[in-house]
Amino acid sequence: MSEFQNITPTLISEYADSHTSDLPTILQELERETCVKCINPRMLSGKLQGQFLNFICRMMKPKNILEIGTFTGYSALSMVYGMPEKSHLYTIEANPEQEEIIRKYIKKSGFSEQITLIIADAKTEISKFENDFFELIFLDADKINYPLYYELLMPKLKKGGMLIADNTLWSGAVVSKTSTDKEVVALQTFNDLVQNDSQTQNLLLPFRDGLMCVMRLS
């Protein structure tokens, strides 16, 4: 019997969590409130992914960030805590029921001036931004529209900028060759679009539910 046979993915994830720096306490508060008040709190990025996004912001120093899919604001605030002082984050959320909690935590964070929350359908909002405007885009909304978002978002990304798309492994379902599930098919289409785009360099990171990182080269 192996001494390692009881090691589960959950234990590994908890270990990684306990060896990752904490994000500001307000994010722990937000996570607790999300668990109490929201129907699907699992949608929240959480500490590991939040810290990852924070690292990316510290490294890339983006002036303008766009997020598609705010939920309660966890990933948005994780990024804001890592971005340079004069940068700005735009975040789009379709569900007006989330607005109160998002605004509450934006205010608490002290970053009201650096964050613009747009309560609307991202599919119609994205075209309102200028081309080549963002250095960093975090896509984390309706999976079924990921191929459409790719077409809409890439022109808005600066050369050298990065688009990060969450849930691109969809618990591993994307490896299926026979699935007709609409979300699986959309995510497969998205991943193929990225892989076949000669203007980009990409990395599908098997971290949490899969983060597709796409750098615009030209």
Ligand SMILES: C[S@@+](CC[C@H](N)C(=O)[O-])C[C@H]1O[C@@H](n2cnc3c(N)ncnc32)[C@H](O)[C@@H]1O
């Ligand atoms: C996975 S959650 C986002 C989690 C958040 N990024 C975080 O890490 O805490 C997805 C969010 O996308 C929102 N959403 C779905 N379709 C959308 C759309 N067309 N436009 C904007 N937001 C949308 C949902 O209402 C939901 O709150």
